[in-house]
Amino acid sequence: MSQPPVPPAFPPPPRSEWAKFIAGFGYAFNGLWYALRTQRNARVHAIIATLAIILGIVLHISALEFAMVFVAITGVFIAEMFNTVFELCIDIATPEYHPLAKIAKDVAAGAVLLSALLSIIIGIFIFGPHLLALFQKM
Numbered sequence: 001m002s003q004p005p006v007p008p009a010f011p012p013p014p015r016s017e018w019a020k021f022i023a024g025f026g027y028a029f030n031g032l033w034y035a036l037r038t039q040r041n042a043r044v045h046a047i048i049a050t051l052a053i054i055l056g057i058v059l060h061i062s063a064l065e066f067a068m069v070f071v072a073i074t075g076v077f078i079a080e081m082f083n084t085v086f087e088l089c090i091d092i093a094t095p096e097y098h099p100l101a102k103i104a105k106d107v108a109a110g111a112v113l114l115s116a117l118l119s120i121i122i123g124i125f126i127f128g129p130h131l132l133a134l135f136q137k138m
């Protein structure tokens with residue numbers, strides 16, 4: 001009996017090295033979009049990041065301060081995306097309850113929490129003095 005055609009596990013490899021390089025960006029943006037689309041925390045980070053950037057513009061923070069704000073924003077996103085990767089890998093490996101799966105997911109979530117706390121501290125150090133100066137002027 002003839003077998004139905006098996007779909008390729010991955011998209012067929014692009015031809016040239018340049019096409020592979022460009023396709024790599026496409027895959028990376030797919031990953032970024034997946035995280036924003038499916039992860040509630042990533043969307044909350046995106047809203048807070050936008051507000052922080054607007055506040056930075058309004059308060060005229062320096063270029064170095066902006067650089068720190070972007071480091072904090074990117075750090076939280078990177079942690080959130082790795083957390084998503086771990087969750088997906090754990091769900092593939094252990095769809096049922098497993099105490100080690102629980103620990104792995106909790107540790108990954110802890111890393112996101114840590115990066116969020118760090119960004120709050122950075123935010124206080126950067127925006128605090130500007131907001132204080134603003135209120136003293138009033």
Ligand SMILES: Nc1ncnc2c1ncn2[C@@H]1O[C@H](COP(=O)(O)OP(=O)(O)OP(=O)(O)O)[C@@H](O)[C@H]1O
Pocket residue numbers: 039040041087094095096097098099101102103105106109
């Ligand atoms: N397979 C499992 N075995 C044991 N405990 C699990 C398992 N899957 C999830 N858990 C527990 O449930 C918690 C939440 O897991 P879940 O995968 O729903 O993550 P989440 O934080 O809700 O994900 P999201 O970031 O998508 O909202 C984990 O931190 C872990 O304590």
